[in-house]
Amino acid sequence: MSTAIVWFRRDLRLGDNPALTAALASSARVIPVYLHDPHNPGGSAGRAWLYHSLRSLQQNLNRHGSRLIIRQGEPGALLDELIAQTGATVVHWNRVYDPDGIRRDSAIKAALIARGLAVHSYNGSLLHEPWNLATTGGEAFRVYTPFSKAAIRAGIRPAVLPCPAALPPVPPEYDGLTLEALQLQPRLCWDQGFYRQGLPGEDTALARLRAFVDDPLHRYDEARNFPDRPGTSGLSPHLAFGEISPGQIMAALPADADNPGQTVFIRELLWREFAWHLLYHYPHTLDHPLDARFEAFPWADAQAENFRAWQRGLTGIPLVDAGMRELWATGWMHNRVRMVVASFLTKNLLISWQQGAAWFMDTLVDADLANNTLGWQWVAGCGADAAPYFRIFNPVLQAQRFDPDGLYTRHWVPELARLPLTWLHRPWEAPTEVLTESGIVPGRDYPLPLVDLQQSRVRALETFQTIKTYK
DNA sequence: TGAAATGTTGGGGCG
């Protein structure tokens, strides 16, 4: 009776799980394991989310007659122990694509094979493996549109594996840690605001997908831009932990529909694919700009006070502060606002995208290494198919356009709630008597702007001139 | 998935 180990990582689901399905098909005994590496723990918000996601996976495995073995340490050593204890002859996992993960998995795979074990890895989180799409010249893509065309040509509706009906039991002698022992949950309950859309896990992910396809999808092209409306899918954290696969998402979209909402939503999914394609082929972009000219950009990272004010939502620019506070309270920020706060940090404050990206990785529940890296480099103007450097968002105009009723800003910056809409997005220009009537003393109840938007815009353009060269 | 500066056009007020 052969024993297989299924190593769960960023694929915390039973449905459409190629590693699990393959193990069940070929081995009578299947041991699901989660190996927590304390040296590679993920961001703070992500850990809180992970706790619930793992709990959901445990419950799902239990419901299907199995059990999750949790251990903590260096994954290669932990697998060795498990193999010795269980007599497993084969290990299955779904691939990860971050540079460190690839290095780790390659080493583990080689070591196991050298010892006579069978190791099988699968694609469980992308519509296309990064190495399966290339330009006509055989190169990796650097521009989104040709990438997306190639992806669509190759097919973006993969077959979806069903959730297994039943799983074989895990013998009781195989022990593991409790989930609590991993200490993923924060001591102070600062994560309470993270779960308003439902607790993490496969069931919530599938329910959200159904709810999204049912209604907001058809207005997605417009509604996704307004941070106070439920126009987005809310699937990002579920995708980031593999509680749902992109193939499952595609399968839920009507195959014959050709409405703008669906088209734009698929485009966003393909941006995620593009991000992983880029990170796989250009792993140095994790912390270096793809556009090498930006290596010489004189970032003002020494301005630690400005960075702290940005992190805390105390920049004095209402939409920026609203976004940063939404992030802190919920572990999530609306994408339109992500672009605005990132533009403000990198252009108006001249603080490097790497600092912003690190903060996002720590505070976002949907922290996805490739998406985050691509997004920050895109805004900073140094990435693949990036916005040109001179594309600088004006947070006042963005607020007037995308928070036209001020609901989002008033919710997250309550100290400005009584300010009339005319001045809500630019309180520093409000007449004194209006501020008095609204009970606001600038600098006491709400910060004065960290920088003048017009002046800092001009300064950013001038600074860009110092690295600009013609190729 | 930008914003600001600059250019163009056309209607209306007015001498």
Place this chain on the structure above:
DNA sequence: ACGCCCCAACATTTC
């Protein structure tokens, strides 16, 4: 009736 100016509305260019 005509020319002139103003300016909103839109288009184009520039950063």
